[in-house]
Amino acid sequence: MQYVLEDLNVSFICFVVFLVINLIIFALARGVYTRNQPCLLSSIILMNKLTDVSFCLLGVTGDDEFYFGGSVYAMDSSPSCSIGSHLDAYCPPSKRARISSSYAFSFNIFEEEKTPSIEVLPDECLFEIFRRLPGGEARSAAACVSKRWLMVLSSVRNSEICKTKNESLNDVDMTSSNEDLELESDGYLTRCLEGKKATDVRLAAIAVGTASRGGLGKLSVRGSNSMCGITNLGLSAVARGCPSLRVLSLWNAPSIGDEGLFEIAKECHLLEKLDLCQCPSISNKGLIAIAQNSPNLSAFTIESCQNIGNESLQAISRCCPNLQSITIRDCPLVGDQGVASLLSSAPSALKKVKLQALSITDFSLAVIGHYGKTLTSLILSGLQNVSEKGFWVMGTAHGLEKLVSLTISSCRGTTDASLEAIGKGCHNLKQMCLRKCCFVSDSGLAAFAKASGSLESLQLEECNRITELGIFSALSNCGSKLKSLALVKCMGIKDLVLETPLLSPCESLRSLSIRSCPGFGGASLAVVGKLCPHLHHVDLSGLCGITDAGLLPLVESCEAGLVKVNLSGCLNLTDEVVSAVARLHGGTLEVLNLDGCSKVTDASLFAIADNCFVLNDLDLSKCSITDSGVAALSRGEQLNLQILSLLVAPRFLTRAYLPCENSGKLWWD
Ligand SMILES: *[C@@H]1O[C@H](CO)[C@@H](O)[C@H](O)[C@H]1NC(C)=O
Ligand SMILES: *[C@@H]1O[C@H](CO)[C@@H](O)[C@H](O)[C@H]1NC(C)=O
Numbered sequence: 001m002q003y004v005l006e007d008l009n010v011s012f013i014c015f016v017v018f019l020v021i022n023l024i025i026f027a028l029a030r031g032v033y034t035r036n037q038p039c040l041l042s043s044i045i046l047m048n049k050l051t052d053v054s055f056c057l058l059g060v061t062g063d064d065e066f067y068f069g070g071s072v073y074a075m076d077s078s079p080s081c082s083i084g085s086h087l088d089a090y091c092p093p094s095k096r097a098r099i100s101s102s103y104a105f106s107f108n109i110f111e112e113e114k115t116p117s118i119e120v121l122p123d124e125c126l127f128e129i130f131r132r133l134p135g136g137e138a139r140s141a142a143a144c145v146s147k148r149w150l151m152v153l154s155s156v157r158n159s160e161i162c163k164t165k166n167e168s169l170n171d172v173d174m175t176s177s178n179e180d181l182e183l184e185s186d187g188y189l190t191r192c193l194e195g196k197k198a199t200d201v202r203l204a205a206i207a208v209g210t211a212s213r214g215g216l217g218k219l220s221v222r223g224s225n226s227m228c229g230i231t232n233l234g235l236s237a238v239a240r241g242c243p244s245l246r247v248l249s250l251w252n253a254p255s256i257g258d259e260g261l262f263e264i265a266k267e268c269h270l271l272e273k274l275d276l277c278q279c280p281s282i283s284n285k286g287l288i289a290i291a292q293n294s295p296n297l298s299a300f301t302i303e304s305c306q307n308i309g310n311e312s313l314q315a316i317s318r319c320c321p322n323l324q325s326i327t328i329r330d331c332p333l334v335g336d337q338g339v340a341s342l343l344s345s346a347p348s349a350l351k352k353v354k355l356q357a358l359s360i361t362d363f364s365l366a367v368i369g370h371y372g373k374t375l376t377s378l379i380l381s382g383l384q385n386v387s388e389k390g391f392w393v394m395g396t397a398h399g400l401e402k403l404v405s406l407t408i409s410s411c412r413g414t415t416d417a418s419l420e421a422i423g424k425g426c427h428n429l430k431q432m433c434l435r436k437c438c439f440v441s442d443s444g445l446a447a448f449a450k451a452s453g454s455l456e457s458l459q460l461e462e463c464n465r466i467t468e469l470g471i472f473s474a475l476s477n478c479g480s481k482l483k484s485l486a487l488v489k490c491m492g493i494k495d496l497v498l499e500t501p502l503l504s505p506c507e508s509l510r511s512l513s514i515r516s517c518p519g520f521g522g523a524s525l526a527v528v529g530k531l532c533p534h535l536h537h538v539d540l541s542g543l544c545g546i547t548d549a550g551l552l553p554l555v556e557s558c559e560a561g562l563v564k565v566n567l568s569g570c571l572n573l574t575d576e577v578v579s580a581v582a583r584l585h586g587g588t589l590e591v592l593n594l595d596g597c598s599k600v601t602d603a604s605l606f607a608i609a610d611n612c613f614v615l616n617d618l619d620l621s622k623c624s625i626t627d628s629g630v631a632a633l634s635r636g637e638q639l640n641l642q643i644l645s646l647l648v649a650p651r652f653l654t655r656a657y658l659p660c661e662n663s664g665k666l667w668w669d
């Protein structure tokens, strides 16, 4: 945009008008401060007789509440934004200081007289005036006058503002008077617009209000305003006002297209994080512009963007050497070409890669396996076109030397053979999570455990071909570093152990979590207890099949002393095993959850009161306890209880005892 005024006469008029506007703004600003709204309103009416007025009271910084509705500014193409009234006076609800109908009436009368006003000036003139306004405060006040003024103001680039010497002093005060705008610990102004608040007018107001402070550092838009959601206009205003934008996150912004990104690319060269989700109008053109102008881009996410494809990823791999993290999910145009170019670019800093629901094939995985030398974290999910060969090559290529964390979810290419290859190829792998991998069986799991010597944490979710035998051999075959095992909803476990297999124990395991595996019963638990003598944390929530006899061997074979025990939903457990836990592990037990163990009674509480001196969190919801049990807890003088949960007050309880003096929280329903 060129706003060069060649005609001297026009410049002179502009200057005179500029002075007048300064006076108006002075009055306006005072009006805002004194909140003397009726006065303010009438003074504006008297001074301006504006014809197209959308008036509101705005926070001094101009970036908060911007209420509008009546007169639709030309940029709001959607007619649904219009209410169609002639009255255009708006105030924030909290300050809605009752502009009486008589004022509204007089307003309309004045509107009828068409005398010359500053509104007849063309935008170019206003632009020249506005960029000379002294200080962000004056600009914010001017932005309150009308949507037209706001949009002209928001078209002033940050670099085009004629700064006065004292401006920085004003700005300090403005920051402190601002509530909504967060100043994060890293010193960036941050703003998140959600739902109905995500409109162009708000974005423009933010841009104008923050421009004098260098603009926003981080902007998130979570749009769902179907009537007047943000468009390229709003994003362009942000680009002009916020040249130091570092983080841009746009979710659900169907009207944002390439033009908006062009403006961002042109003005914001410091961009470090870009996050686009459900932006169907953005295509490769916009992203390529960003890539070419954002050398510092380090994190990049695209999700459900139908028009972004291989070319964008190629441009990013060419232009952004600092890229450290990429997430690509559900983008139908992204194929092997794009993913491969991202991963094979020469001086790579890439650490985290997440690929989800893409139509990439074995080729991409082979490239990851060969070139992913800097990768530390890899998540592969829902890759339906990758076969066993792809995963096998990824493992055997021996490129993933630094990989620490790997998650594979819903990929039918993960089989016993490919899993073993991954175990052999990734020497540094510490965390492994397999989710919904229905082709992995016991032998594959055991081979993987044997091959991956650095493994510290193994999580298996909904891997239904794996049985308890696979778990046992994984535990006894894994290296000496495995600390944590979690099984969630593995339906293949059936508790059919007839004889205890001869296995070497897993001395390193500290945390065992078996959640919602209904088949996991006493026989399996006994074996696990023997295999893992040094457990600290045991979570068996939702194992409704286990009984006292099943759990006792594990409780008895734990040598190290249990610290956290979660038995929520283990319906068949009774006082016998809870007392054993209290007796054997009272010296170490800190957290005990018995939520839903309806067979647990006061006898357990007596044992707890007598033995558990470091217990600080006890959940007795839906247990069959009575007053005397709780009273026993409250008498246990050495008890250290801080949280006691009794949600759904037990029917036996008639009076509430506070268990002990230092009880911090008592949950009661
Ligand atoms: C700048 O601020 C100083 C003191 O804060 C004041 O004396 C001076 O008049 C101001 N100058 C302008 C141009 O506003
Ligand atoms: C990129 O970031 C580095 C360090 O964070 C900084 O020194 C450099 O100036 C930035 N480059 C650009 C173009 O902003």
Ligand SMILES: *[C@@H]1O[C@H](CO)[C@@H](O)[C@H](O)[C@H]1NC(C)=O
Pocket (backbone or CB within 6 Å): 309, 310, 333, 334, 335, 336, 337, 338
């Ligand atoms: C992206 O690359 C893949 C694989 O190279 C190719 O099949 C696909 O057609 C490409 N998509 C576009 C939009 O060019």
Ligand SMILES: *[C@@H]1O[C@H](CO)[C@@H](O)[C@H](O)[C@H]1NC(C)=O
Pocket (backbone or CB within 6 Å): 359, 361, 384, 385
């Ligand atoms: C991916 O798999 C689907 C069906 O599973 C198939 O229709 C499609 O052609 C495959 N795409 C590629 C690139 O192989």
Ligand SMILES: *[C@@H]1O[C@H](CO)[C@@H](O)[C@H](O)[C@H]1NC(C)=O
Pocket (backbone or CB within 6 Å): 515, 539, 541, 566, 567, 568, 591, 593
């Ligand atoms: C115990 O398990 C339940 C159910 O999985 C969970 O909601 C709860 O947070 C767990 N409690 C602790 C202390 O881990």
Ligand SMILES: *[C@@H]1O[C@H](CO)[C@@H](O)[C@H](O)[C@H]1NC(C)=O
Pocket (backbone or CB within 6 Å): 544, 545, 547, 571, 572
């Ligand atoms: C465990 O409890 C369930 C439900 O209360 C019951 O159906 C089942 O028979 C019990 N199992 C044992 C072994 O007691």
